[in-house]
Every structure is written in C-alpha cells, then in structure tokens.
Amino acid sequence: MKIAVRYYTRSGNTKKLAEAIADAVGAEALDVSVPLTEKADVLFLGSAVYAAGIDPAVKDFMKANGDQIGKIVNFSTAALLSSTYQQVKKCAEEYGISMAEEEFHCRGSFSLLHKGRPNEQDLAQAADFAKKYLAS
Numbered sequence: 001m002k003i004a005v006r007y008y009t010r011s012g013n014t015k016k017l018a019e020a021i022a023d024a025v026g027a028e029a030l031d032v033s034v035p036l037t038e039k040a041d042v043l044f045l046g047s048a049v050y051a052a053g054i055d056p057a058v059k060d061f062m063k064a065n066g067d068q069i070g071k072i073v074n075f076s077t078a079a080l081l082s083s084t085y086q087q088v089k090k091c092a093e094e095y096g097i098s099m100a101e102e103e104f105h106c107r108g109s110f111s112l113l114h115k116g117r118p119n120e121q122d123l124a125q126a127a128d129f130a131k132k133y134l135a136s
Contacts (some may be wrong), residue, residue: 002070003134004036005029007046008058012129013077014046016118017106021046021075023068025134026129032061036068044130046075047084054087062088063090074135075126076102095100 005027007018018029021044036043045062047054062069072092076084083105092099106122118126 001041002039002045003027003044004040005044006034006036006045006061007075008032008055009046009048010055011048013118014048014075016123017075017077017104018046019054020123020127021104021130023129024067030059035061038061038063039043039070040070042134043069043072044075044115045072045088046077047088048077054084056095058088058089062091062097066097069097071098071100073100073130075129076103076105077107078105080101100133102129102133 004023005022007014007029008031009015015029022029025044043060047058072088073135074085074088078084083103085103089099097125104126106125108119
C-alpha cells in the first residue's frame with residue numbers, strides 16, 4: 001500500500017502533525033506544493049482553518065492530483081473551529097476523490113490562544129491515529 005503525507009501550514013502547527021504522522025507510517029511529510037509522483041492509496045492531507053476555510057493551495061493540490069489519490073484521510077489544526085473535515089470533504093467530492101470518515105484534529109496555537117499546541121501529547125495522538133487507521 002502506497003502512503004503519502006501532504007500538508008499546508010502558515011504557522012507550522014499542521015506541519016508538526018504531518019511530520020508525526022509521516023514518521024508513524026514510514027512516509028515523508030511534504031508541503032502541498034509538491035505534487036504526487038505516483039498513486040497514493042492513502043493520502044494523509046493536513047490543513048488548517050484560516051478565515052473559516054481551507055487555503056486555496058489545498059484545493060489546488062486536490063484538483064491537480066485527484067487522479068493520483070485513492071483516499072484522503074484528513075488531519076487539521078485550528079484555534080477556534082473544530083475541524084477542516086467538511087471543507088476538505090466538499091472539495092474532495094467536487095473532484096471525485098474518496099474521503100475517509102475518520103480524521104484527526106487538535107488545537108493549534110494562534111496569538112494568545114492555545115499556546116504550545118500542538119504539544120507532545122497531540123503529536124503522539126496524531127501518530128497513533130495514523131497507525132490505527134492503516135491497521136483497520
């Protein structure tokens with residue numbers, strides 16, 4: 001099974017999760033500016049919420065790489081919203097990409113909110129989530 005990890009981040013919060021997930025599943029965490037070079041059976045795709053939505057770079061990545069993605073497994077950070085799942089799912093459906101129901105989300109620090117997040121516990125939980133997802 002081919003596994004890939006891609007993410008988009010402005011603050012570095014989602015990159016931390018991507019690296020923890022990639023280490024757990026034996027993949028490399030790469031920014032969404034790096035296209036998929038071969039089909040990924042499972043794509044762990046990370047994003048964050050900016051102004052109540054996902055960044056256009058994430059949408060562009062899905063559009064450009066849709067034929068290379070078997071299934072997206074969403075992971076995200078946000079200071080206020082609970083997840084990017086619905087925004088990513090809507091975009092995935094538009095491009096005909098399958099999406100797992102399972103996801104991982106944790107708080108991300110922003111200004112004075114949630115300082116130090118994601119923390120070591122969040123990163124361990126993200127790694128655990130990824131391993132459990134692949135085992136199921």
